Amino acid sequence: MFNSFKRTRLAKFLRKLKSNRARNQHLYAKAVMETLEERRLLSASYTLETLNSFSQGPLGIYPESSLLMNSSGSFYGTTSQGSVFGDGTIFTCNVSSGVLSTLFSFNGTNGDNPIAALVQDGSGNLFGTTINGGAFNDGTIFKFNVSSGKLSTLASFNNTRAFLNLVARRSHSGGNTRRSLLG
Numbered sequence: 073m074f075n076s077f078k079r080t081r082l083a084k085f086l087r088k089l090k091s092n093r094a095r096n097q098h099l100y101a102k103a104v105m106e107t108l109e110e111r112r113l114l115s116a117s118y119t120l121e122t123l124n125s126f127s128q129g130p131l132g133i134y135p136e137s138s139l140l141m142n143s144s145g146s147f148y149g150t151t152s153q154g155s156v157f158g159d160g161t162i163f164t165c166n167v168s169s170g171v172l173s174t175l176f177s178f179n180g181t182n183g184d185n186p187i188a189a190l191v192q193d194g195s196g197n198l199f200g201t202t203i204n205g206g207a208f209n210d211g212t213i214f215k216f217n218v219s220s221g222k223l224s225t226l227a228s229f230n231n232t233r234a235f236l237n238l239v240a241r242r243s244h245s246g247g248n249t250r251r252s253l254l255g
Contacts, residue, residue: 123165124172126151131174132161137189139165140198148175148198148218150186159184159205162198162216162223176216180205182225183212199226 126133132151139147147165155161155177162176178184184205190198198216206212206228213227 123167123170126154126172129154130156130161130177131172132163132177135163136187140190140192142192142196148190148192150188150190150200152185152187160186160202162186162190162200175218175221176223178202178205180209182206182223183214184209186214 126135132154134152134154135149136152137150139149141147142164145167147167149163149165151161151163153160155174157177157179159178159180160183161174161178163172163174165172178186182205183202186200186202188201190200192198196218198218200214200216202212202214204211206225208228208230210229210231212225212229215224215226216222217224
């Protein structure tokens with residue numbers, strides 16, 4: 073009786089092990105198939121399509137920042153040079169048609185050389201910075217109203233390098249190092 077009890081338990085254990093092994097093999101096979109599918113997708117050939125090209129002129133040149141996609145699928149971006157005044161632009165590119173349009177041309181007094189990415193608020197306004205121009209020729213922070221086409225200078229930097237040095241200066245308090253605007 074003792075031996076039959078052990079055999080029964082052993083038989084149940086082996087059936088369970090076999091069932092688990094089959095389930096694990098199924099999961100393993102599924103994982104392998106998913107990996108192969110990912111590799112197929114990654115190795116698939118894609119076609120790079122140029123929507124438009126920048127050249128000297130009113131559209132601007134040197135689009136150095138990343139693009140911002142709006143809710144209708146068009147892109148916003150900046151060029152650091154070119155345009156009517158040669159100081160950079162804010163542009164939009166319609167993805168479906170490839171049409172590139174200048175929304176605004178910087179003129180130096182309102183900023184010059186926008187190279188950072190734009191950000192957009194909930195109302196559709198674009199915000200960005202320039203590294204030159206403005207009241208002190210040390211850069212600006214601007215807001216661009218897309219619907220009206222009006223740019224507002226929110227701030228003009230005065231000696232930007234000193235400001236950046238001030239931000240990067242480290243102060244020590246209680247053994248903890250932290251960044252400070254106060255120095």
